[in-house]
Amino acid sequence: MVQLTNTQRWWARLIAFAALVTVATWPWPGLRSGFSAAFCELISPVLAEMTFDGQTQVTMAPLNETRPSLAGAEEHIVADTALTLRLTKYRGQMQVEVSLRRDVFLPLVLFTAMLLVAPFAWPRRLIAIAAGCTLITLVGIGSIQLTLANIFSGRIPLAPQLSEVYVVSETWGDILQFLHERWLIPPGNRVIAPLLLGAFAWALHIDSWWPRKASVALHGVSPIR
Amino acid sequence: MSESTPPNPATATPPTDSADVAATTATAEARETSELRRRALRYVLTMGALMAGLYGIAYQSWSPNAFMGQRLIGYLETVAQLSGVVLRVLGEPVTVQNSVVSGTFSYVVVVDCAALDVQALFAAAVLAFPSRWTTRLIGLVAGLSAIFVINIMRLVALYYAGSRSLDLFKTLHEEVFVLVIVGLVCGLFLAWARWAAQATADAELAPTLSKAA
Secondary structure: OOOOHHHHHHHHHHHHHHHHHHHHHHOOOOOHHHHHHHHHHHHHHHHHHHOOOEEEEEEEEEEEEEEEEOOOOOOEEEEEEEEEEEEOOOOOEEEEOOOOOHHHHHHHHHHHHHHOOOOOHHHHHHHHHHHHHHHHHHHHHHHHHHHHHHHHOHHHHHOOHHHHHOOOOOHHHHHHHHHHHHHHHOOOOOHHHHHEEEEEEHHHHHOOOOOOHHHHHHOOOOOOO | OOOOOOOOOOOOOOOOOOHHHHHHHHHHHHHHHHHHHHHHHHHHHHHHHHHHHHHHHHHOOOOOOOOOHHHHHHHHHHHHHHHHHHHHHHOOOOOHHHHHHHHOOOOOHHHHHHHHHHHHHHHHHHHOOOOOOOHHHHHHHOOOHHHHHHHHHHHHHHHHHHHHOOOOOHHHHHHHHHHHHHHHHHHHHHHHHHHHHHHHHHHHHHHHHHHHO
């Protein structure tokens, strides 16, 4: 049995983390559309409820093939999912494309990989993974709702008809826009947020991995004294 | 196990009641763990709050005429100019106008491309770290400069990727480089934190050592 030094153990964790992330984010055929389909199933009851007093009908479905999205002023992403927006008093529809791979799948993978390489006992690890993944999924759903709220309040200008649906106060509109600009626009958030969440979990279970000194200090009771 | 272990002559009188010692040790360990957890959580939360504050400034939709708006535009243009300089040094026929770099492949440097998010992450991580202000200042200057250079390299690499394959460009732009840059920033921070912890410990020891001398 090879005994690893502390430094070697940290390097091994880092390599394992990189390997897990590489394997999970590899462009495997069907993975992108499969994840998109699963997430769309999950979010559809939420979207069905989000009708702004019966004025809108929003559905979300995976795209048959990925394509560059031009939704949003300066965002050019490879979209894998489309939000279809319909207004009850108008005919026609509008599509907003999003990348669930980037916005939800990648954060889930990063967080899970970070916890899988953590030196926690398995029950703790599984609880942390379940809690974190649930939180990331809920935030993913909330991000879609935030996008819709910004579109229907006119803070993301797509079409004049859409911007009249959700009438909000100036302050609430500013808050929605503020959240959109800080949460959804910075591309690094998809990586930074799950890593911070992972760091929070590591900090919470610091007793699992931080070297302790108390026992040493007590067992070797101060020969000087 | 302790019964079969011979007494260690280097230590003081061995404890007579092993149950008491075990209980005291456990209490001390629990107290230490609790303190560690409190400090670690406080660090992560402080860093998160600082980051939110820095995001508030960096990602505000400033008017182009406002002071901050002009600084931001100037920054984006500098990034574009410098990436153009590097590409020209590498023999690429590029021209730069404002924040648009044109050549075999053309790109615009927008706020998303300026690595402001990772700069905010690094700055927050350094500022929240318990060390001396001079150490933090050195970390900020060195780290933010390094991130700036890394981002220029990223743009140069994206230019080459875009010149060859749009699919490769998209994969690198949306996934790989985001991960790589955050990873590099985490590495930079860990290297600085290690140095900062040592520097702080040395600074705390210095008066004692000079007194002893």
